[in-house]
Amino acid sequence: MLHLRLITPPDRTDEVVRLIERTPGTTHLAVLPGAARNPPGDLVLCDVAREAGDELLSGLQALGIEECGSIAVENIDLSLSKRADKAEEEAPGEAADAVLWEHLTDATHEESTLSITYVAFITLATMIAACGVVLDNAILIVGAMAVGPEFGPLAGLSTALVRRAPRLALRSLIALLVGFAVAMLVTVGFSYFMDTVHLFSAEQLDAERPNTNFIYRPDWFSFVVAVLAGAAGTLSLTSAKSGALVGVAISVTTVPAAANAAVAFSYDEYRQAWGSTEQLLLNLLGIVLAGTLTLLAQMLLWNAQRRRTARNRQQLPPQQLPPTTR
Incomplete structure (x- = not known):
């Protein structure tokens, strides 16, 4: 209620x-x-x-x-x-x-606004992921995924496409582009610093890294997982089941891909940098596509339900109608 x-x-x-x-x-x-x-x-x-x-x-x-x-x-x-x-x-x-469209628009508006807090979270998450990729530590990668706030602007972009809200779309795009750009630039500087104090090295980055090498090796599974996560995340927003967002956050490889690209760029490992960038773009595309299609499906199904209910009410005799509709 x-x-x-x-x-x-x-x-x-x-x-x-x-x-x-x-x-x-x-x-x-x-x-x-x-x-x-x-x-x-x-x-x-x-x-x-x-x-x-x-x-x-x-x-x-x-x-x-x-x-x-x-x-x-x-x-x-x-x-x-x-x-x-x-x-x-x-x-x-x-x-x-049920989808409360005004509530969804308001929530994604807040989550997709470029703010100091948003930039701080995505930057910290990218630096945590940078430590994870260099150390080949899956726990750090999962932690970085959970900290990253990028699903807010992605959901905002999907909502804007369905609701035809150009201002929300522009705000979401700015939050995504500026947020990731700042986070990656800071992470490049962070990588130089960690290399100077001998905590990062090119040898660690070039190692086999069995736990994290998938980050710079995108494939169709990357896109499939992003699509599934985007649909689940959108459903969690529209049904007010926000706890599911944690699972969505640790299912996609956006922040780790940005981190691996930044670290690889600092060591002139352009092959890894390009592969990580492809992984990042593939995940972003999959989430936005799935989120938009999920919202469209919800809109169509709910409108059909309302029309069916209205027809059923018209067929009922007046004495059987609820008091509010007589």
């Missing part, structure tokens, strides 16, 4: 209440006239099943509430109410399959 807190101008409160009442899956409606002070207006509270949330939010935006008032959405972790159970039964589809 979701909890909505709305501030509405007094002349639009009746429209908002009617919209909530005729949306299947809503309950616990409360109206507090004149309770809001900034901006001034009425306070409207309600709960809505997650699977009906996107429809209600779209209707509220069509009424212009986000411009003249406020729309706030919170997740309800526990709701002990028979009315809430009934609202979830009335809502179309399953909560786990």
Whole structure:
């Protein structure tokens, strides 16, 4: 369930209440006239099943509430109410399959913004991966994958393509390009320093490295894994199962590939540098492609579910319709 807190101008409160009442899956409606002070207006509270949330939010935006008032959405972790159970039964589809597009756009907007924290994380992750490739240490590689924040901009790019949001796409591309460029440049300097203090060497980089040589040897499996990880990561975002993102992060070879390219470049090992760059680009392409196709599939399936539910409701006699739709 979701909890909505709305501030509405007094002349639009009746429209908002009617919209909530005729949306299947809503309950616990409360109206507090004149309770809001900034901006001034009425306070409207309600709960809505997650699977009906996107429809209600779209209707509220069509009424212009986000411009003249406020729309706030919170997740309800526990709701002990028979009315809430009934609202979830009335809502179309399953909560786990529902996509809150505004929430997804907002989340990816935040995660895909180029910031000092984002650059710091991707740089630190790349330097950790640099230690992993030189030492042929798979644990360090996995740790670097988990630390890297690059999935945020990749998800933002997929969302922007589906939602046709050019600003989000540009922001995501800038975060990816600038983030990786800074991280690789710093890692080149880090490699020179580690070589100076005799902790890195060309011999270590040129060794067989059975645990990490896959990083500069891309193949079709690299692309397949990236596609699968991109689909899983996108599903984890849209279904609010963020714990799955950890598994996604350690499934792709973006940060380790960038690190290996930087270290190889510092030792003039251009063969490894080029192979690592191919690995990086292959993973980025696979994740964005899979994320975009996953979102498109979710959009088509959910729209089909809503149309089917609407047709079924039209065929029911009035006495069998839920109270909110009579």
